[in-house]
Amino acid sequence: MTTNINQIVYSKKYVSLTRNELIEAVQSQISSKRFQHVLGVEQAAVQLAERYGVSIEKASIAALTHDYAKERSDKEMRELISHEKLDLEWLDYGSNIWHGPLGALLVERELGISNLDILNAIKHHTVGAEKMSLLEQVIYVADYIEPGRDFPGVEQVRTLAADDLQAAVGYETKQTLYYLIEKNRRIYPKTIATYNKWVANP
Ligand code: GDP
Numbered sequence: 001m002t003t004n005i006n007q008i009v010y011s012k013k014y015v016s017l018t019r020n021e022l023i024e025a026v027q028s029q030i031s032s033k034r035f036q037h038v039l040g041v042e043q044a045a046v047q048l049a050e051r052y053g054v055s056i057e058k059a060s061i062a063a064l065t066h067d068y069a070k071e072r073s074d075k076e077m078r079e080l081i082s083h084e085k086l087d088l089e090w091l092d093y094g095s096n097i098w099h100g101p102l103g104a105l106l107v108e109r110e111l112g113i114s115n116l117d118i119l120n121a122i123k124h125h126t127v128g129a130e131k132m133s134l135l136e137q138v139i140y141v142a143d144y145i146e147p148g149r150d151f152p153g154v155e156q157v158r159t160l161a162a163d164d165l166q167a168a169v170g171y172e173t174k175q176t177l178y179y180l181i182e183k184n185r186r187i188y189p190k191t192i193a194t195y196n197k198w199v200a201n202p
């Protein structure tokens with residue numbers, strides 16, 4: 001079975017908007033390039049959701065909203081972090097790390113989405129987590145393998161994802177760490193916690 005994503009009809013259980021209205025709300029937040037990425041993530045996520053028995057509606061909503069906060073200004077995000085007494089450590093890592101957790105917060109506030117599984121999928125989509133539901137794994141992997149992505153290791157993750165979602169999570173985590181180390185980038189501790197659980201777990 002292959003769902004045509006344009007035929008997905010939302011039940012209103014998770015968001016009061018229709019899928020088209022949600023798409024418009026997301027489109028208004030990000031550049032057209034990132035918007036194309038988001039549509040690719042939805043396509044990949046819905047495919048994985050079908051394969052692994054995850055709700056297609058939740059996968060579609062989480063995928064469409066996962067990068068909702070990615071283009072908010074540093075100023076707004078810094079203010080939000082201090083006003084809401086959030087993790088000050090995020091300030092040391094920048095938007096790549098905070099757009100997930102702050103995205104979950106803004107999606108809840110501005111779009112009225114309160115389902116915890118969806119919010120956790122948004123929150124954890126960049127660095128993963130030691131414990132991830134199937135939906136969280138689907139979004140984490142879909143973000144990496146969507147059709148517009150082209151980087152070393154992406155084909156291997158695509159192949160693994162068709163068969164073994166957990167193996168895909170592990171392989172992706174390892175590739176991300178290789179990449180960050182190669183670029184001398186700071187590793188956020190939760191990225192290492194994800195590696196220890198999904199890759200190095202005996
Ligand atoms: P995108 O939002 O669709 O571009 O993808 P992601 O949200 O998955 O990742 C955003 C960026 O964060 C990517 O360039 C990742 O390589 C980077 N990233 C992931 N983990 C870490 C980390 O631990 N530290 C740093 N500095 N960057 C990270």
Ligand code: FE
Nearest residue numbers: 066067125126
């Ligand atoms: Fe992201």
Ligand code: FE
Nearest residue numbers: 037066067143
């Ligand atoms: Fe993304």
